[in-house]
Amino acid sequence: MSFAHIQQRRLSDDIVDQLETMILEGVLQAGERLPAERKLAEQFGVSRPSLREAIQKLVAKGLLVSRQGGGNYVSNEVGATFSDPLLALFAEKHDAHKDLLEFRHTLEGACAYYAALRATPADLERLDLAFAELEACYEKSGGECRAAEGLADARFHLAIAEASHNVVLLHTIRGLFDLLRSNVVTNIGGMYPQRSETRAMLIEQHRALYYAIKEGDAERARSLSNQHIEYVCEVLSEADEEQLRLQRAERRRRM
Numbered sequence: 495m496s497f498a499h500i501q502q503r504r505l506s507d508d509i510v511d512q513l514e515t516m517i518l519e520g521v522l523q524a525g526e527r528l529p530a531e532r533k534l535a536e537q538f539g540v541s542r543p544s545l546r547e548a549i550q551k552l553v554a555k556g557l558l559v560s561r562q563g564g565g566n567y568v569s570n571e572v573g574a575t576f577s578d579p580l581l582a583l584f585a586e587k588h589d590a591h592k593d594l595l596e597f598r599h600t601l602e603g604a605c606a607y608y609a610a611l612r613a614t615p616a617d618l619e620r621l622d623l624a625f626a627e628l629e630a631c632y633e634k635s636g637g638e639c640r641a642a643e644g645l646a647d648a649r650f651h652l653a654i655a656e657a658s659h660n661v662v663l664l665h666t667i668r669g670l671f672d673l674l675r676s677n678v679v680t681n682i683g684g685m686y687p688q689r690s691e692t693r694a695m696l697i698e699q700h701r702a703l704y705y706a707i708k709e710g711d712a713e714r715a716r717s718l719s720n721q722h723i724e725y726v727c728e729v730l731s732e733a734d735e736e737q738l739r740l741q742r743a744e745r746r747r748r749m
Contacts, residue, residue: 509538509548517557517568520656520664524572527565528558572665584673592727594677599723601666602651607716609657610707617657618708624653625704632697644679650700654707681726688733695725 516522528534528549535545549566552558559567584590613621628646631639648671655667667674685692699722706715 504547505540505544506547506551509540509545510551512538513548513552514557517572518661520661520668522568523668524568524570526568528567530565591677591680591730594673595681595723595727595730598674598677599720601663602654602723603716603719605651605655605658605660605663605667606703606707606719607658607712608660608663609654610710610712610715612659613657613707613710617653617659621650621653621657621704621707624650625700628700629697632693640679640682643682644675644677647678647700648675650704654703657707681730684733685726685729688729692729696722699725 513522522528529537531542531545531549535542538545549558549560553560553566556571557569559569561567584594609617609621624646628643628650631643631646651674652667652671655664658664682692682696685696689695699718703715703718703722706718
């Protein structure tokens, strides 16, 4: 009977595993620069040659990019859920906005559900900061800061995705972050003129979702997230119908 030799695992493979886990869990983000090799080797407690070997393996996998004299970076491809040209099409096409809202209904509801179940004290601390930023935007009168509001809204939902501890949900939200931000800006541009109570409704919906997650009520968090998107769809549909009526009336006037 013969036995295969057991190959000893290389130290660089252990470093690769740790860095891959950090990328997968979102600790290291797309485009982020890694610490200098000397510092990183000290943090891992390994030699610089072993660290360099691990980095070369991750570069070969497309997870890291090494720049001559400029350090090592997490590849931007890590955050590319969709291609930039496709994201531009989503942003430009009106019908795609409706599809995006349907997608958000499913995606954000799942994030809220798992965040309520799994959020750690550190997650809730980040959620507190994100909600405070969003609330500050809503409290500004007149709705003149729509870009800031869209950014704060997207960051709030990103904090929820981080708290879900589901890496697929997290990377999907991160990959679509700019699209989600612009979608919020577009939505409130159509909603605020349509219903005077919209700002008050939106902040109340976000506040209720925030507390449901903090209280660990997963079913309520998912339901509130879904209700929020359904409200947005309802108001935007009203705005579309009113715009169609105005266009018909204008065509009749010109006849």
